Amino acid sequence: MPKQLFYQKIKAKKALKKAQGFTLLEVLIVLGIILILSHITFASYQHYVIKAARVTGKSEVLKTATALESYYSQHYTYVGAHLNDLGIPSVTEDGRYRIVLSQLSQSHYLMVAIPQGPQLKDKRCGALMLNEKGERSISGSATVLSCWL
Secondary structure (H helix, E strand, C coil): HHHHHHHHHHHHHHHHHHHCCCCCHHHHHHHHHHHHHHHHHHHHHHHHHHHHHHHHHHHHHHHHHHHHHHHHHCCCCCCCHHHHHCCCCCEECCEEEEEECCCCCCCCCCCEEEEEEEHHHHHCCEEEEEEEECCCCEECCCHHHHHHH
């Protein structure tokens, strides 16, 4: 009988040990893994938000270019064209780009979409620029093709 009692005590200890839950070290390891994964996910999310806002900026630049060409076909010059007259807001709907018309002449313009607010984190592309020939450029360190596609 003592042998049987011994095995019962061992089984009881094992059951008690299983019922105690997680150790502090196990909980800290799991929290560390969750923290690392959330950091990676958030950084990736921010990248895609900036990229999506860049699409909005490009869209506004192209819409403004269309309005400028319409203005040119009526006045035979770009001089005197203003965003308000073209029906284009100076800031995109999401507030991430400010549209500026510069270097307006009879046959030339340069339009710049300048990043604002959270879009200032877009160091790769920076400002998006377009001229009357459809030539695109950027102020950032990336390639023009990667920013305008």
